[in-house]
Amino acid sequence: MRTIKAEIITQEVARLCQEANFFLGKDVIDEFKAALEREESETGREILEQLIQNANIAGEEQVPMCQDTGFTVVFLELGQDLTVQGNLYSAIQEGVRLGYAEGYLRKSIVEHPFKRKNTGDNTPAIIHTEVVSGDRLKIIVAPKGGGSENMSQIKMLKPADGRQGVKDFVLQVVDEAGPNPCPPIVVGVGIGGTFEKAAYLAKKALLRDLNSAHHEREIAELEQELLFEINQLGIGPAGLGGTTTALGVNIEIFPCHIASLPVAVNLNCHAARHKEVIL
C-alpha cells in the first residue's frame, strides 16, 4: 500500500487554487487568438484583445484574472491502493482555506442559503470523488464563477425528443443567458444518466481541453454542430453582438433509463479555470 500525508494534499490544493485563478489555460488563450481572426464585430475583437491582455496581466502579476474567484469545485480520482494519512476531505478544505488566504482570492461562499453569512474562507469546497484502480491521487481544482453558474439549466427530456431536442435545449440555454455569463463561454453538456448524474457530467465536461473532441464520433460531431450554431446566435464577446459566443462545446454522455433523456447545460465564462496534479 502506498501512503500519502494529508499535509501534502493541503499544500497542493492551496497551490492549485491560486494557479487556477492566476494562470488562464493555454487552450483558452489559443481560442481567444483564433477567435480574434474570425470575429466579425470590431467591438467583439476589441473585447477579445482585452481578455488576452487581462490574462497576461493576471499571469505576470499573479493576481486573479476575475474578481469572482469562484466556488471551489474539486474533482478527485483516488487510487484504491493509496492510503491517506489523515483525513482526505479535511485536508482539501484546509487547502482551500490556505490557498484563498495566501492568494488574496475573494471569499464568495455564504454558510446558509437564506441567512447568507459569509464563511470567510471560501469553504466548504465541493468535492467529487471517483475511486479508480492504482495508487495515485489526481486532484483537479476548478473554481466556478457564480455569474455563469446562474445561467446553467437542466431539463428532463422525453426519449422521443432525441438529438434534436438536446440541440434545441442547449441553444435555448445559451440564448437566454445572453450577455450574463461573460461570453465567449465554454458550454459543458451532460446527456443521460439520472437528474444529478447529468448535472455532474455537464460540470465534468468543462474540465476537458477546448481543443479536445469526444471519443465517440457522433458526439464529437454534435459538439461541432452546437458550437457552430451557438456562434450564429449573434451574442458575441461580452454579449455586445458578434460571431464568437462560445469557445467550445464539450459533451459527456452516460446510459439512460428507458423513460428518460436528461440534459444538463453548465455554462462557464471565458475564465475557464482548472488546474490539476497527480500525486
Added chain:
Amino acid sequence: MKHLTTPLTAEDLEVLRVGDRVLLSGAIYTARDAAHARLIDLLTEGRNLPFNIEGQVIYYAGPTPEKPGKVIGSAGPTTSYRMDPYTPLLIEKGLKAMIGKGLRSQEVKEAMRQYKAVYLGAVGGAAALISERIQAAELIAYEDLGAEAIRRLVVKDFPLIVVNDIYGGDLYEEGVRQYRKKAKSGREE
C-alpha cells in the same frame, strides 16, 4: 470617445447614445446584492443612505482583497439583473449611472428613461485590467459583508460602453440583432 466625470448631471447623459465609448473618472460606489437590500431597507424606513446618491454612479462589483501595497484587488463587474428589483427606487432617488454586465429588466429600463439614468457596460472578466484604472478605494459601509461591502472608488479613465441610454436604446438587443444568423431563440418568442 466621451469623457465623463462624476457626479453626473442630466446634461452629461443627454449626449450619450447606445454604443458610445466612455472614459469615466471620479468617485464611484461599489454595491452588490446584499448591500442593495440594505440600501432599500434604509430608504423604506425613511433614513439616509451611507452616501448621497444624487448624481452618483454605482458599480456592481465585489473585488478581491488587495495584495500588500496595492489599492485594490481584481475588480470586474458582476451580473446586473440581480440588482434589478432594487434599482428603480435608487434611480428615482437620483442615481445617474450603473456599471455592470448583462441584461436589465423592463422596469429598470423604464426607470432609466423616466428619471434619466444610464447603464454602462464594463467587460465581464477583465478584472485585472480594470483594476489598473482604480486609484483609490475606501470602505464606507457594511464591512461585515466582506467583498460585498460598499466601497468608494476613485477611478481614472474607466473604459465603458453605453448599453442603455436615456432614450430607450439597448445595445445588447441592437448588437445581437446585427450578428444573428439564426432565427431560433427563447428571447425572440
